[in-house]
Amino acid sequence: MLGEYRISGRRASEIAASVERAVGSGELTPGQVLPPMRELASRLGVNPNTVAAAYRTLRERGVIETAGRRGSRVRPRPASTARGSVRVEAPPGVRDLGQGNPDPALLPALGEAFASVAEAYARAPGMYAQASVDPEFAALARAGFDADGVPAGPVIATSGSLDAIERVLVAHLRPGDAVAVEDPGWGGLLDLVPALGMRPVPVAVDDDGPLPDALDAALGAGARAVVITDRAQNPTGAAIGAGRAAELRAVLAGYRGVLLIEDDHGHAIVDLPLHPLAGVTDRWAFVRSVAKAYGPDLRVAVFTGDAVTADRVSGRQRLGPGWVSRLLQRAVVHLWTTGAVDTREVARSYARRRDALVRALEDRGIEAHGRSGMNVWVPVSDETGAVARLLHAGWAVAPGARFRMTAPQGIRLTVSPLTDADIAPLADAVAAAAGPADPLSYG
Numbered sequence: 001m002l003g004e005y006r007i008s009g010r011r012a013s014e015i016a017a018s019v020e021r022a023v024g025s026g027e028l029t030p031g032q033v034l035p036p037m038r039e040l041a042s043r044l045g046v047n048p049n050t051v052a053a054a055y056r057t058l059r060e061r062g063v064i065e066t067a068g069r070r071g072s073r074v075r076p077r078p079a080s081t082a083r084g085s086v087r088v089e090a091p092p093g094v095r096d097l098g099q100g101n102p103d104p105a106l107l108p109a110l111g112e113a114f115a116s117v118a119e120a121y122a123r124a125p126g127m128y129a130q131a132s133v134d135p136e137f138a139a140l141a142r143a144g145f146d147a148d149g150v151p152a153g154p155v156i157a158t159s160g161s162l163d164a165i166e167r168v169l170v171a172h173l174r175p176g177d178a179v180a181v182e183d184p185g186w187g188g189l190l191d192l193v194p195a196l197g198m199r200p201v202p203v204a205v206d207d208d209g210p211l212p213d214a215l216d217a218a219l220g221a222g223a224r225a226v227v228i229t230d231r232a233q234n235p236t237g238a239a240i241g242a243g244r245a246a247e248l249r250a251v252l253a254g255y256r257g258v259l260l261i262e263d264d265h266g267h268a269i270v271d272l273p274l275h276p277l278a279g280v281t282d283r284w285a286f287v288r289s290v291a292k293a294y295g296p297d298l299r300v301a302v303f304t305g306d307a308v309t310a311d312r313v314s315g316r317q318r319l320g321p322g323w324v325s326r327l328l329q330r331a332v333v334h335l336w337t338t339g340a341v342d343t344r345e346v347a348r349s350y351a352r353r354r355d356a357l358v359r360a361l362e363d364r365g366i367e368a369h370g371r372s373g374m375n376v377w378v379p380v381s382d383e384t385g386a387v388a389r390l391l392h393a394g395w396a397v398a399p400g401a402r403f404r405m406t407a408p409q410g411i412r413l414t415v416s417p418l419t420d421a422d423i424a425p426l427a428d429a430v431a432a433a434a435g436p437a438d439p440l441s442y443g
Contacts, residue, residue: 007035010046015054020063023074030076034064062175062197075176075197088387090396095417097426098398100234102269102374103416106349107295108340113331121327132314132323133157136333141288141302150286151279153304156314157324161263161289162188164303164313165227166196168285171312172259173198173224180218180226182210184377184403184410186234186263189227202405205233207371209240212247219251225259226252230274232266232292232373235403235412237354239266239372245275252280259309260284268293270372271347283309290332292374293341300328350374353415353423360427366434376413380434383409389433395426 005027009015022028034040037055041048055072058064066072090096138155145155158164169179175197181189183202193200201223204214210228219226228248231239240248252260260281264274267288278284285305290298304310317323335341354370361368361378370376380386383400390397390411400410411434418426 007040007044009044009054010050012050012053012057015040015044015046015051016057016061016063019054019058020061023063028074030074032074033070034072034074036071059176060174065176076194088391088396088399090391094391094394094396095422096396097413097415097417098396100375100398100412100414101296101416102292103349106341106346106416107293108335110295110331110335112338113334113340114327116334117327117330120330126326128322130326132318134326134329134333137302137329140333140336142304144288145286145304148274148276150274150276150304151284153286153306154310154314155302155304156310156317157329158287158301158303158317159299159321159324160291161265161287161301162192164285164287164301165189165261165263166192167313167316168259168261168287168303168305168309169193169196169198169225171309171316172283177225178218178221178223180215180223181405182227182229182233183405184235184400184407185227185405186229186265187402190403190405200405202407204407205236205238207236207238207369208244209233209238210248212244212251215248216251216254219255219258223258225261227261227263228277230262230264230266230276231270231272232375234265234373235375235398235400235410236377237370237373237375239270239272240275240277242273242275245277248277249280252277256280256282258283262286264288265292266373268341268343269346269350269374271344271351272372278305282306285309285313290335293343293346294332294335298328298332300324300332350415353418353420356420356423357413357415357418357427360423361430364427364431366427366431370415374414374416376415377410378413378430378434379408379410381409382435383411386411386433386435390429393429393433395429 005022008018037051038048041051064072065075088098133155141155178199178201179193180203181200182205201218203218204211258281262278269292278286283306285303287303289301354376357376358368358370368376368378387399398412
């Protein structure tokens with residue numbers, strides 16, 4: 001069962017370390033079955049409870065998994081190659097539509113904001129004992145949540161949306177737990193979940209967000225958490241409408257013990273109304289980032305949630321980085337209060353380009369999805385071939401493999417670099433590259 005490798009040790013910690021060393025060196029490979037506890041205890045001359053404690057430690061660390069009578073086996077390793085590396089590098093002369101970045105022309109200048117913050121800092125430098133969240137930052141963020149119907153809860157600053165999602169997941173779940181995720185969905189999240197030793201469970205989506213039956217199936221199968229994008233879903237552009245929100249709330253109401261994490265990915269770049277789901281489950285978190293509207297390099301996100309979740313996350317954060325730089329928080333406050341970004345105009349700008357591309361593709365017989373945000377998702381029958389043909393035609397796009405688990409093949413195009421003059425030639429190139437594809441079925 002274990003080949004030439006022999007597990008060693010007399011104490012639970014030694015046995016667990018022996019297995020972990022072998023997994024790290026490759027002597028024990030993913031899927032390899034470990035000896036039954038009584039058999040290993042007899043071989044090592046220890047009490048079976050000692051082996052049981054070692055196996056429990058290994059499960060908690062995400063090294064092994066136990067499947068009832070099938071025994072314990074080495075878990076698949078977390079992704080060592082991020083989905084972000086599944087990209088096409090745009091050579092000189094090729095237009096890059098694959099990075100997922102916002103339009104730099106729509107981002108605010110930061111000089112005035114940082115100059116103002118630096119001047120205030122000179123008068124009163126930030127110190128250790130101060131609150132981790134700047135009071136004005138918290139008040140403005142909370143006012144935004146209130147305006148959109150997000151339930152009351154504490155406000156916490158994090159270093160981007162993925163940082164917030166990771167902290168919330170770790171606050172409630174352990175390695176081996178299942179997390180329901182959108183499919184297609186955000187590549188960063190699809191990497192994060194297995195990297196935490198957790199198991200992603202795909203939930204199919206359409207233009208209106210996660211399918212209620214698919215969510216019900218994932219939660220019914222034991223998923224302990226679900227991550228849902230409210231607007232501008234990456235990569236499909238899905239946005240949850242009022243009807244779908246009601247259906248999803250009805251599903252979640254049957255699983256009050258599930259952790260719900262909402263990512264308002266389209267905040268400040270989408271003009272569709274928000275229909276939050278938060279508050280249906282006992283444990284929840286609602287996350288917003290400033291990345292898309294104010295600049296990815298600010299690395300500031302804010303989330304609110306139930307009291308237990310917020311307390312666990314803030315407590316653990318204090319033992320690590322302590323807080324997100326209050327200088328950055330104050331810079332964001334300056335941007336918010338001075339109206340540095342015309343969010344309606346930003347939303348209109350992305351919508352104009354996105355809708356024009358979707359229409360142009362449909363005119364050419366190509367199915368395309370992009371209800372909100374800055375991305376368009378195009379189903380294709382041969383993802384690799386479509387990407388290669390588009391590259392040859394002068395367009396670099398994101399391969400769907402970055403975003404898929406079990407969903408059909410596709411490619412993602414980010415519209416932020418496009419001008420009006422680009423729409424027709426791009427649509428022609430996509431139509432020529434995509435080839436025949438079956439109608440998209442997210443189910």
